[in-house]
Amino acid sequence: MISIKVDTRATMSALSNATRQIPYAISKGINDIAVGLQKHERGVMESVLDKPTKYTLNSLFVAKGSKANPTATVGLKDVPKHSTHYLEPMVKGGRRHKKGNEVAFGNRWLTPSYAAAELGLIDQYGNFKRSVLQQLLSYFSAAERSSGYSANSTNATRAKLAKMKRTYWDSKTGKMKTVTKKQLIKDPTRGYKTIGGKQFFISMGRGSGGSGNQHLAAGIWQKSGVHGVDVKPVLMQAKAPTYSKRFDFYGEAQRFVNKHGAAIMSAAVAQALKTAR
Structure with missing residues (x-):
């Protein structure tokens, strides 16, 4: 001032x-x-x-x-x-304070991943989109801790976002196809469990987890596809920025x-x- x-x-x-x-x-x-x-x-x-x-x-x-x-x-x-x-x-140099969303996500410093732009998560100014950030906070039931009001996702909302389905390989067309409702009635286990939309999950970092076999860097990740094998980073845990x-x-x-x-x-x-x- x-x-x-x-x-x-x-x-x-x-x-x-x-x-x-x-x-x-x-x-x-x-x-x-x-x-x-x-x-x-x-x-x-x-x-x-x-x-x-x-x-x-x-x-x-x-x-x-x-x-x-x-x-x-x-x-x-x-x-x-x-x-x-x-x-x-x-103005003065040095470290900034943690943002509300960083505190909500376990008091960690976060930065957009290399794939964030590819996933359409970055705005015209190069910042992580506020709407997507609010969606992530809601998805992990962290909205109240960040913004002070209830905006957390329900299981139904997460299911809608995931668009779960079962798919199978059609050798005639050489493409993956969706199992129809009729086919599922006859055989509920037919095909592969597939995420047609997206699901988010948090990695605590390499070597973490119950068995210590987590191989993903710490941060928030997105998965989709057959058995969720298409995995991409969203927000990564980082060192305190100076x-x-x-x-x-x-x-x-x-x-x-x-x-x-x-x-x-x-x-x-x-x-x-x-x-x-």
Whole structure:
């Protein structure tokens, strides 16, 4: 958060003949500087951050000053009460706090897998889709721990997502075919158990499990196909991410005020003199 103050002694002198406009000129100049700074910082974010979302670009607020208190503030919106803003590691460097979904999934650091884009799970900004993330939280009955409301999947919902069926190899066509209801009535065990949609499961990491024979890396996986043999990673457990300082929020603010502050204040003074009565 940045509080903007400017040396107003020259301004006071210029306004000696229009004393009633002094508070207005000062507060307007300060507020115009703050609005200009907000726009400048947005431009900096666009250039130094990787595909910033609209939410990120609009994450700065301006609290304007008044004639009685000519101090304007430019800061980050929605700072959590018991944590730090998600952009703070970009401003100061270092580690970020775990996200709500990471806490819900066993307090682990998570990152999208190499297959996430192939599976259509990544949005235009390169982030994991929020809708899919909510689906995963619901699937593993972790939604309440993450978002504070009940949105957990039922067995029926999971079954609908899996689209279970039985298939068999048709040697005439050289393709896998679905066992019909009539065929299942005659022989319920015909064909192979097949996941027509998808199922999700969690791996605790290589060597884990009751028999210690888990060969998949720790994370959330998706399976489909005959006996669920088509397995692909979705979200992988990772080491705590460490960020380098990329967004020089405070330095950019100082440079902007040094470069443009006087001109903006002078323009406010000129308008005050013009409108003086």
